[in-house]
Amino acid sequence: MIEFNSFTLDNGLRVIVHEDKSVQTAVLNIIYDVGSRDEDPEKTGFAHLFEHLMFGGSKHIESYDEPLQQAGGENNAFTTPDVTNYYMTLPYQNLETGFWLESDRMLSLSFDPQVLETQQKVVIEEFKQRYLNQPYGDLWLKLRPLAYNTHSYQWPTIGKEISHIEEATMEDVKSFFYKHYIPNQAILVVAGNVDTEQVKELANKWFGPIPAGAPYKRALPKEPRQNERRFFEIQEDVPTDVLTMAFHMPGKYDPDYNAVDLISDILGREKSSRLYQKLVKDETYFSSINSYITGSIDPGLLVISGQVADSVSIEEAEKKVWGVIQDFLDHGIEAEELEKVKNQAESTLVFSEVEILSRARSLAFAALSGNANYVNEEGELIQSVTQEKIASLAPEILRETNCSVLYYKAKEKKI
Structure with missing residues (x-):
């Protein structure tokens, strides 16, 4: 608190x-x-x-x-x-x-x-x-x-x-x-x-003597719902191919934000995550892979990004990622796995507030949302995410027509 x-x-x-x-x-x-x-x-x-x-x-x-x-x-x-x-x-x-x-x-x-x-x-x-x-x-x-x-x-x-x-x-x-x-x-x-x-x-x-300025009324254009897979390819002098996949998701203070954040943790947080276990540890399609969110105030992105193994084509690597995603959509998440990622997320939150500067920064960001007490509510919001909520959101977020795919290819890669 x-x-x-x-x-x-x-x-x-x-x-x-x-x-x-x-x-x-x-x-x-x-x-x-x-x-x-x-x-x-x-x-x-x-x-x-x-x-x-x-x-x-x-x-x-x-x-x-x-x-x-x-x-x-x-x-x-x-x-x-x-x-x-x-x-x-x-x-x-x-x-x-x-x-x-x-x-x-x-x-x-x-x-x-x-x-x-x-x-x-x-x-x-x-x-x-x-x-x-x-x-x-x-x-x-x-x-x-x-x-x-x-x-x-x-x-x-x-x-x-x-x-x-x-x-x-x-x-x-x-x-x-x-x-x-x-x-x-x-x-x-x-x-x-x-x-x-x-x-x-x-x-x-x-600060009292500083005059107020004209109120700034933000009127940014709303990003339309994405309904087609988008693709871009780069080829440069880089060490290895990198696959990046970005899915639109709710903004920071949306009621569904924490559930989507946990979906990203399930897929790609740390070495116990599904993407790492399946595609790095069990089958070496990637040398590293993770999933994270941009955490923006307006609707942001859930991003999956990985360095493709030297012996694998980036096209095949993408297919394998979709395989892990489909397995997640088909079979959902067990209560024990959800509890683990919720506890990880809450622990990160608690440890982030050990330093006085971090607490000050968290208060500033929360106040910007209109509710400074959000700093004391976020842990409860994380713990309130249910298996049912994950199951209802995942198909909407992790659909191919909501995905922008970027291939960053190495010029000299040998398959």
């Missing part, structure tokens, strides 16, 4: 406080309700670019990292298709330093042209190194537009292409900032050795 208090400032900033006097640190986690799904299709990669720009100096503070380090703190950030999340950990005695730093960059960035140019170069280099110049790096650049025809999940957080970052102007940057990086688009979680009244005082002092 993660206990918390919450309040909202007049400018719309939602604040959540999780007190834990057993630690000597404080955490500030601020989540902005903007990710790559909110970008203009012709100007992608902006949410991720801002992950970098937010460390490049703000209205009154030239360097973000230096004063934080002097206060004994450390920080980082990440961007997803749904959100941008910034977090810091510092000694609880220096909590106000965190409020000062975070509030100043919410008030306004420095909008220094040199900072923009520098961070554009950093992001472009990251695009090249992670997505273009390493084996399988562009897999998701190909898979997303294959699986999504309409929704803005069709491009990754890095963006569709380098030119979108190269051509970003200061006017573009300012427009994106004042649309999304505003108090009424953010949730601040303060956790650790803190006091709720102290946090209220600091929040009003540092």
